[in-house]
Amino acid sequence: MFSFPFCIFLAICSLYCQQQVHAAKILAIAMPPHSHVAESNAVAVELMKRGHQVKFYLPDDLDTSKCAPDIPSIRYGQNTMYHAIKILDKIMELASEGRNSRFRFMQAARKAVCTQLVNDTTGLSKLRQENFDFAIVDYLYFIKCYLLIPYNLSIPFAGISSVIMPLDDGQPISTSVSPSVMTLYTPNMAYHERVINTVTHIMTNIATYYFLEAYDYSKIAPGLSWRELQELSKKAEIYLENSDVVLGYPKLLMQNLIQVGGLTVKPPKPLPKNIQKFFDEAKHGVIIVSFGSTFKFNDNLKNIFMSVFQKLKQKIFWKADEEKEIGNVLMTKWLPQNDALAHPNTKLIIYHCGNNGMFESLYHGVPLICVPQEVDQFTNSRKLEYLKIGRFFDIADLTEELLQECILDVLGDPKYTSNIKHLSEIYQSRPETAAERAASAIEHVIKYGGKHLRLDQVDLSTFQLLAVDVWFTIFVLLIVFMKIIIFIFVFCKRFVQSKIKIKQN
Structure with a gap:
């Protein structure tokens, strides 16, 4: 007879082979x-x-x-x-x-x-x-x-x-x-x-x-x-x-x-030591700035952002195309965004509203300010304002005053953080990833x-999915029905008028 452990081993092997x-x-x-x-x-x-x-x-x-x-x-x-x-x-x-x-x-x-x-x-x-x-x-x-x-x-x-x-x-x-x-x-x-x-x-x-x-x-x-x-x-x-x-x-x-x-x-990994130190020492919190790999900052845009950032008491962790530190702003070519969002000192992310970053912010409960550039980023931006988890504006409208007002509003009004943390709890409650x-x-x-x-x-075509053909048919039938009713009414009216004329004669 086979021993119990050996039977277990055979069962595991069988399952493994079946999987393969x-x-x-x-x-x-x-x-x-x-x-x-x-x-x-x-x-x-x-x-x-x-x-x-x-x-x-x-x-x-x-x-x-x-x-x-x-x-x-x-x-x-x-x-x-x-x-x-x-x-x-x-x-x-x-x-x-x-x-x-x-x-x-x-x-x-x-x-x-x-x-x-x-x-x-x-x-x-x-x-x-x-x-x-x-x-x-x-x-x-x-x-x-x-x-x-x-x-x-x-x-x-x-x-x-x-x-x-x-x-x-x-x-x-x-x-x-x-x-x-x-x-x-x-x-x-x-x-x-x-x-x-x-x-x-x-x-x-x-x-x-x-x-x-x-x-x-x-x-x-x-x-x-x-x-x-x-x-x-x-x-x-x-x-x-x-x-x-x-x-x-x-x-x-x-x-x-x-x-x-x-x-x-995904759950965060430890930040590199220099970045961890930067976040840990931020007494008033950190604002992450990331616009993905395709967005191009011209000098005018960069100057507007830098001017506003240097007026803030928060530290700024900015994914850019250069490596340097100016006052409270650390510019870096590489950003472990998911891990940085998980840090307890992260208060806000300024973002182009790509889908992945939106969900990373949701998962870690960090409100957003979005500056959309393409395709679904515009509708994503509108969603975050609808859900009251952040603000957005068009890049064409950007001024120092607008940027500063948005940042101070999101940081100063607790509803943004409260709302996104509530949604984060719902999102993380799912049994499957x-x-x-x-x-x-x-x-x-x-x-x-x-x-x-x-x-x-x-x-089905767009017109069929929207039932345009059905409503058009109903509209035509209504027109035909109304014409028949009008025809009957006119016919009856003329018939009655002719009868009255005959009687009068």
Whole structure:
């Protein structure tokens, strides 16, 4: 007979082997910005913990040492990041002056990230040799070229994004309470705002389909039409939305969309000794300043910020493109943002309102001042003001007086800190982390597929999702009905008048 410990050993081995048999080989395709790679990396790490194999498909010259250090990768392009940065630098220079338009940014961003991807058939050949089972695809409603990779490989995929358009994933559109990403409305919309919001929903879809400049992707998807490329987003088995009802607006959700806001959030690690000392010695607290890796500070902006900061009693920890210390301001090229936010002396973060930093601030209960630059940063900024966890302003309106007034208001009014700490408690009360929810959802659709999670009506157009065709039919029927009533009334009136005339004669 086998001993009890030996039986336990056999059971463990059996479970391990079973896990290996069912382990999937997963391809993660992320956009080049570090924040995007970090989101996908969080899901990849969790999947690898569960026994799956994961590889990234990334630009050849993207440094992943900080955003995805432990996941192997296959590279594409030639000096991809160099070309992309040249294109985006010009756009971000305009953004820093408040002269950038969202459609201009969309067009430039798409050109920057898609050109190298769709022309590299060598990288695609390497992917084919790997025989992947599934893909996790970084997706934006105006950048869909990454969907061409699972299409070419003929494998199912999940989409991951901070902004997912209802037309792409078949979610119901309720324009009376769900603001468009292109507006700064909240769910509390007046009549004229609901009208504008509905029109904006329609026009955004039309514009991204037809008015953004197309590009040649025939090398990796010969024969696929432009419209068919736009429709690929509807083929996703599931969508992972880097959002959360705690840090946003309630909305209707179908089962094929899982909210996984806060993928990069994690318990803090110890700060480096010099930074720890800086924070520990801040008697009046520390203000963190970070505008990500793409925003460009011109001299005028830098002077405004520096002038205001030197009037404050708090210390300023500023992620910049130089290393120096001026009075109460420490400028550094590297910022362990999640860890710094966790320090008890951190009182405020001044930020561009990217999604990851918003959730890190939420997790650690630190109020924000936001200066949005692109895409979802504008709607994120409006959300924080709606939730009363911070302030925001347009970069074009920036003055010393405005910046100082916002800082003093957020630091001086306890409602901002109280509100975000309350939301932080709700967020942290969840039984699963965002990465665990994402990994569980992916495992589910790998095993069972995602058809049972989606409506059959996923292919409905914007007009159909908004029931424009239904209301138009009702309107036409009402017109016809009214005309029939008027016709009957006129007929009866004439008939009665003719009878009266006959009697009178």
